[in-house]
Amino acid sequence: MELIGHFHYLVFAVLLMTGFYALVAKQNLIKKLLGLSIFQSAVFLLYITMSTREGGTAPIIRPEAVDQIYANPLPQVLILTAIVVGIATMALGLAIVVRIREEYDSIEDNQIRRMDRRS
Amino acid sequence: MVVVFALFLLTLLVVTAIAIVRSEDLFSAVVLSGIFSLLMAANFFVLDAADVALTEAAVGAGVATVLLLGALTLTPTRERARSRRRWLALTAVAANVAVIVFATIDAPNLGDPQAPVHQHVSPWYLENTAEYVGVPNVVTAVLASFRGYDTLGEAFVILIAGIGVLFTLGAGRDRLLAKDPEPRPQEGLKHHLIPKVVSRMLIPFIVLFGLYVQFHGDFGPGGGFQAGALIAAGMILHSIIEGERAALKLMPPRLLVTMAVTGTLLFGAVGVVCMLLGGAFLDYSVLAAEPVEGQHLGVLVIELGVGLTVTGVLLAIYHAFAARDQ
Numbered sequence: 513m514e515l516i517g518h519f520h521y522l523v524f525a526v527l528l529m530t531g532f533y534a535l536v537a538k539q540n541l542i543k544k545l546l547g548l549s550i551f552q553s554a555v556f557l558l559y560i561t562m563s564t565r566e567g568g569t570a571p572i573i574r575p576e577a578v579d580q581i582y583a584n585p586l587p588q589v590l591i592l593t594a595i596v597v598g599i600a601t602m603a604l605g606l607a608i609v610v611r612i613r614e615e616y617d618s619i620e621d622n623q624i625r626r627m628d629r630r631s
Numbered sequence: 632m633v634v635v636f637a638l639f640l641l642t643l644l645v646v647t648a649i650a651i652v653r654s655e656d657l658f659s660a661v662v663l664s665g666i667f668s669l670l671m672a673a674n675f676f677v678l679d680a681a682d683v684a685l686t687e688a689a690v691g692a693g694v695a696t697v698l699l700l701g702a703l704t705l706t707p708t709r710e711r712a713r714s715r716r717r718w719l720a721l722t723a724v725a726a727n728v729a730v731i732v733f734a735t736i737d738a739p740n741l742g743d744p745q746a747p748v749h750q751h752v753s754p755w756y757l758e759n760t761a762e763y764v765g766v767p768n769v770v771t772a773v774l775a776s777f778r779g780y781d782t783l784g785e786a787f788v789i790l791i792a793g794i795g796v797l798f799t800l801g802a803g804r805d806r807l808l809a810k811d812p813e814p815r816p817q818e819g820l821k822h823h824l825i826p827k828v829v830s831r832m833l834i835p836f837i838v839l840f841g842l843y844v845q846f847h848g849d850f851g852p853g854g855g856f857q858a859g860a861l862i863a864a865g866m867i868l869h870s871i872i873e874g875e876r877a878a879l880k881l882m883p884p885r886l887l888v889t890m891a892v893t894g895t896l897l898f899g900a901v902g903v904v905c906m907l908l909g910g911a912f913l914d915y916s917v918l919a920a921e922p923v924e925g926q927h928l929g930v931l932v933i934e935l936g937v938g939l940t941v942t943g944v945l946l947a948i949y950h951a952f953a954a955r956d957q
Contacts, residue, residue: 517741525731529724537720540710566742570681571769583679585769600792606702607799
């Protein structure tokens, strides 16, 4: 358990920074949004890792099971709503990207900046 | 066995994430991001979060992929520019990974019952949910009843994001309907036999499963958020097969917007009714003679409101993208 716990944290760190790399280094706006969603997923993973308990099960209470250990429901509730809000905000981001493409005929950040400087 | 499976899934997650960032073809990046979400859902399931896994599978792997593909039809699908200051970014990112890993060295172990997160309020919810709310699924109970304020806020965030998308892209849809509202025979994928037959078999079951998840969410994994995403996914499949116009004829944009607004207002109205009956805002215990029955009723109604909002907003967003390129 020791090893796999730390492996979860390592994966969290790598995923978080992979998403962050796409966000800062990539020029393509859709790539940036994909990076943002990887970043978001990494945070979700950290929260769900926290909710697990050894020997536990999903927090749906069965009265007949005495002394059953359940996972912590609170991080799960936070993440459940965050996932749906995440998709709604990503849709808004995509809509803005589509409008940018219609105005500038490009979705590359550096080209858009160049056009802005010229005008 | 589970440990091996978890290690395998986590490794695949990292591989997929790096592949998404590296691939120059945006189409494959988007399909990979669907796979990433599905792997993430499997991982959540291994970590005992059934509700979250269901949401991630329906929202992340289903609806998000469709929305990204819809956006890709309106944008170039190849990444042109090279990364800017690549080595600087890579160094900063590697340094950050090192810092985070260093910070997690003495973090509590996976599943440690003595971890601080399991000490403060969470045992109270597990012990007292049955008494106060009477709903077996503690996640649903916390979401709908104990933290009802917060969920109401989330419903409004989703509604506002939907309104934002409609204001940014909405014109295409109305133009499409005003120009030529009649469904065309060659639209969609109807003329391909296999997608047509498979989708006709799948769509009723997807929608039925959505309704089951909606109304059984108090007892098993599920609830309004998951059900809304599932039903929206079923209707999006219908729209892809039968074409945009047929789908808009079945569920007109006006109906979708009405669904989204009604759902959120229904949620708020339950809160106001609770106040009028002498309780606090969103305190469902006053809705019936027995507090537990009142809680049951309140949870059912507000989950219905959330389901309506999520279905309406996701479908309206999908149609805003799909009608834009016509």
